[in-house]
Amino acid sequence: xxSWLVSSLLVVLALVGCSKSSGADAASGNSVTLLNVSYDPTxxxxxxxxxxxxxxxxxxxxxxxxxxxxxxxxxKQARAVIDGLEADIVTLALAxxxxxxxxKASLIPEAWQARLPHNSAPYTSTIVFVVRKGNxxxxxxxxxxxxxxxxxxxPNPKTSGGARWNYLAAWGYAxxxxxxxxxxxxxxxxxxxxxxxxxxxxxxxxTTTFAERGLGDVLIAWENEAFLLTNEVGQGRxxxxxxxxxxxxxxxxxxxxxxxxxxxxxxxxxxxxxxxYSEEGQxxxxxxxxxxxxxxxxxxxxxxxxxxxLFTIDEVFGGWRKAQAAHFDDGGxxxxxxxxxxx
Amino acid sequence: xxxxxxxxxxxxxxxxxxxxxAYVGLLVLIPLSSLFLKTFxxxxxxxxxxxxxxxxxxxxxxxxxxxLVAALVNVVFGLLVAWVLVRYRFPGRSLVESLVDLxxxxxxxxxxxxxxxxxxxxxxxxxxxxxxxxxVAYTSVxxxxxxxxIGLPFVVRTVQPVLEGLDADVEEAAATLGATPWxxxxxxxxxxxxxxxxxGFTLAFARALGEYGSVVFISGNMPLRTEIVPLLIVTKxxxxxxxxxxxxxxxxxxxxxxLLLVVNLLQRWSHRRFEVRPGA
Numbered sequence: 001x002x003s004w005l006v007s008s009l010l011v012v013l014a015l016v017g018c019s020k021s022s023g024a025d026a027a028s029g030n031s032v033t034l035l036n037v038s039y040d041p042t043x044x045x046x047x048x049x050x051x052x053x054x055x056x057x058x059x060x061x062x063x064x065x066x067x068x069x070x071x072x073x074x075x076k077q078a079r080a081v082i083d084g085l086e087a088d089i090v091t092l093a094l095a096x097x098x099x100x101x102x103x104k105a106s107l108i109p110e111a112w113q114a115r116l117p118h119n120s121a122p123y124t125s126t127i128v129f130v131v132r133k134g135n136x137x138x139x140x141x142x143x144x145x146x147x148x149x150x151x152x153x154x155p156n157p158k159t160s161g162g163a164r165w166n167y168l169a170a171w172g173y174a175x176x177x178x179x180x181x182x183x184x185x186x187x188x189x190x191x192x193x194x195x196x197x198x199x200x201x202x203x204x205x206x207t208t209t210f211a212e213r214g215l216g217d218v219l220i221a222w223e224n225e226a227f228l229l230t231n232e233v234g235q236g237r238x239x240x241x242x243x244x245x246x247x248x249x250x251x252x253x254x255x256x257x258x259x260x261x262x263x264x265x266x267x268x269x270x271x272x273x274x275x276x277y278s279e280e281g282q283x284x285x286x287x288x289x290x291x292x293x294x295x296x297x298x299x300x301x302x303x304x305x306x307x308x309x310l311f312t313i314d315e316v317f318g319g320w321r322k323a324q325a326a327h328f329d330d331g332g333x334x335x336x337x338x339x340x341x342x343x
Numbered sequence: 344x345x346x347x348x349x350x351x352x353x354x355x356x357x358x359x360x361x362x363x364x365a366y367v368g369l370l371v372l373i374p375l376s377s378l379f380l381k382t383f384x385x386x387x388x389x390x391x392x393x394x395x396x397x398x399x400x401x402x403x404x405x406x407x408x409x410x411l412v413a414a415l416v417n418v419v420f421g422l423l424v425a426w427v428l429v430r431y432r433f434p435g436r437s438l439v440e441s442l443v444d445l446x447x448x449x450x451x452x453x454x455x456x457x458x459x460x461x462x463x464x465x466x467x468x469x470x471x472x473x474x475x476x477x478x479v480a481y482t483s484v485x486x487x488x489x490x491x492x493i494g495l496p497f498v499v500r501t502v503q504p505v506l507e508g509l510d511a512d513v514e515e516a517a518a519t520l521g522a523t524p525w526x527x528x529x530x531x532x533x534x535x536x537x538x539x540x541x542x543g544f545t546l547a548f549a550r551a552l553g554e555y556g557s558v559v560f561i562s563g564n565m566p567l568r569t570e571i572v573p574l575l576i577v578t579k580x581x582x583x584x585x586x587x588x589x590x591x592x593x594x595x596x597x598x599x600x601x602l603l604l605v606v607n608l609l610q611r612w613s614h615r616r617f618e619v620r621p622g623a
Contacts, residue, residue: 103583199566201559214464329584330396
């Protein structure tokens with residue numbers, strides 16, 4: 001007998017059997033679970049949002065909701081969903097990552113971003129500077145980052161979605177200032193990246209490099225990360241400098257159609273995203289240092305979110321797909337900045 | 344009824360062979376061949392362009408170079424550590440024993456963060472080294488340091504049992520026959536531990552090649568200068584360039600496999616030579 005063959009088959013069957021146990025138990029009876037796949041810095045925000053939403057949903061519909069959270073780099077999270085992680089909702093750092101759910105796996109329709117108000121971004125942020133207490137280098141605006149005596153900390157745009165916002169903010173500033181052209185913008189960004197001694201792979205890594213290792217004079221960061229750093233992590237050690245012009249960072253949210261339809265969770269998933277636009281949702285976003293879309297909530301926050309000139313990706317770059325292809329894909333502008341120079 | 348031509352001492356050879364094939368097949372062979380399948384979506388010129396891009400070449404050089412340096416450092420100092428642990432009894436010996444394994448157990452990200460904290464310009468080691476003009480963190484030196492750290496247990500743990508098996512009598516006999524300490528080492532000890540040292544080297548080298556977690560923190564990830572191959576793979580994935588990522592992965596896989604094969608052959612060859620020695 002080919003007992004070796006039999007035992008091979010048994011092993012295969014056992015392993016296949018193990019993976020066949022998850023099922024459509026999502027919306028059965030009186031409780032429902034949702035999975036929100038998000039990026040790193042939103043962990044605390046969604047802990048609050050989930051609790052508030054679950055209270056509201058149970059009061060209205062008498063059904064318990066428990067929302068599981070998954071956090072990681074934005075691109076990595078999108079790939080996990082593309083590769084089969086059954087997210088009901090994605091709340092990522094950039095629309096490009098959500099676009100890929102359509103392009104690579106047809107999980108959502110192409111026009112997903114038009115389904116919710118404000119480009120499907122219920123809260124926004126912008127790119128600001130964090131400097132050491134008292135601003136010893138006197139950094140006021142983007143121009144100062146090009147000075148030879150200034151070391152700039154920002155993560156690697158090739159690996160970090162957050163870093164792509166930083167890069168595009170600098171580019172947009174240079175392009176829109178008087179006399180700005182695509183060439184001058186490129187020169188500006190190239191010089192800026194010469195001032196960068198270390199490219200961490202993610203935004204939190206850069207924050208650590210700047211705050212804990214003491215490297216660099218200025219950290220380019222999302223405003224919510226900057227608040228976190230100055231208010232909570234390194235109290236009294238850093239100041240925030242808001243540049244004259246910056247980019248409107250719009251982290252988008254979307255229901256993953258294929259999954260909510262399969263699991264029968266569409267109604268609750270859509271209500272969850274709507275909740276982010278509600279007054280309470282907006283208040284929670286502001287509490288966690290994201291700029292609320294609601295004027296009413298924003299006006300209560302007063303001076304916490306200083307006014308500055310903001311431009312969007314669509315205005316300056318024609319959307320994320322174009323920005324990604326022109327700047328960050330292999331052979332794009334960012335790569336050319338680092339091409340070995342003929343010496 | 345069939346009777347096996349040869350009887351084995353332990354029964355169940357066929358059963359266990361079947362298990363072995365299925366197990367290795369499912370866990371190693373099929374996952375790795377899927378890597379090749381993904382790469383096949385590229386045309387040959389696309390593949391070649393991807394794997395020979397200047398940044399890829401710089402990354403191979405760095406990954407293989409730093410891994411080689413780290414493995415060599417571990418061969419020398421790992422041997423020394425193993426020797427001390429086997430031949431001497433001293434207070435705190437069991438503490439050193441367990442410390443040696445720590446790089447195994449530690450999440451590599453913890454290792455990377457710790458080493459970066461120590462070696463950055465404000466760190467405990469870094470501030471003095473930098474005063475001497477040696478920058479470690481965010482340079483290729485830092486990468487080699489991280490790779491040395493994670494590779495340490497391999498050499499110690501492969502050489503240690505062999506050293507334990509060697510009787511001190513042999514060295515004493517060599518000494519009474521008039522051998523100098525150096526002769527004793529090169530003629531008596533080294534041939535015996537050489538195969539184990541070689542496997543320790545291979546394991547440390549192979550481990551270093553694939554290391555990602557600890558290196559991304561200390562390397563600074565500067566394109567063309569401190570970008571390791573695994574990071575390059577991650578940057579491809581960030582562009583949803585699955586085929587490009589697997590192309591570079593395939594290059595690493597094939598090179599690593601060839602290296603392991605060569606070292607294995609080398610080891611077998613040296614082992615035979617050692618076995619044949621009379622009176623061993």
